């Protein structure tokens with residue numbers, strides 16, 4: 001049994017920076033071992049990161065070089081296993097993967113419940129429906145003629161990278177404003193009103209900290225859900241739409257979209273430069 005997971009890698013000043021596997025390899029290996037399989041391969045593969053909510057899309061030459069490296073690594077690993085040897089490269093990453101395990105869990109919650117609510121369609125959207133058709137988990141739907149992102153979204157970025165009108169933005173300004181106002185509301189309005197509930201949690205210790213965190217997070221999710229609904233309605237107002245779009249980093253020209261390498265170009269290069 002071979003376990004392969006993909007990660008989002010980048011190249012910074014010519015140095016390849018791997019992505020993070022979290023506990024993906026470990027959990028899969030555990031399940032297979034418990035089922036009686038012999039695990040002979042555990043290999044993380046770094047594909048180019050397409051996570052353009054956090055960083056501009058990678059340049060074409062960077063994407064191509066990461067793909068080529070990925071292909072070489074995959075071939076080496078497959079040949080090794082086919083030769084009857086083991087490739088347990090993932091175990092070398094075990095310390096860092098265990099270290100980031102809490103981040104992986106946080107990402108599951110934040111990625112699904114916060115990032116999904118950061119996507120908006122600007123006035124350039126013509127409701128073509130491509131984002132709805134292309135979403136692998138059916139997380140986008142049209143609400144009142146405008147795309148609306150649900151909690152099913154897994155932040156794969158496919159919709160944003162493929163919108164033919166470049167109309168999908170990550171509303172960084174909206175999220176920053178929301179977090180600021182939510183913090184203020186928590187201290188000034190919510191805690192004073194809900195003090196009896198909050199006082200049920202222990203003041204100190206792990207249980208108290210976790211309980212208060214879960215309480216705050218639940219409040220934040222409800223507030224975000226309502227705010228996102230309001231924003232979706234507000235985007236019909238030109239001023240709100242412009243303000244939201246111009247405070248989105250993804251709106252600016254330097255914030256490229258991710259483009260996977262052209263398979264024809266790769267095939268042509270592999271054949272020595274002629275396309276017939």
Ligand code: SF4
Nearest residue numbers: 125127128129131163
């Ligand atoms: S793909 Fe772009 S233009 Fe088409 S509906 Fe989605 S956001 Fe609008």
Ligand code: SF4
Nearest residue numbers: 135153154156157159
């Ligand atoms: S980011 Fe991915 S999962 Fe989320 S709505 Fe877009 S295509 Fe669907």
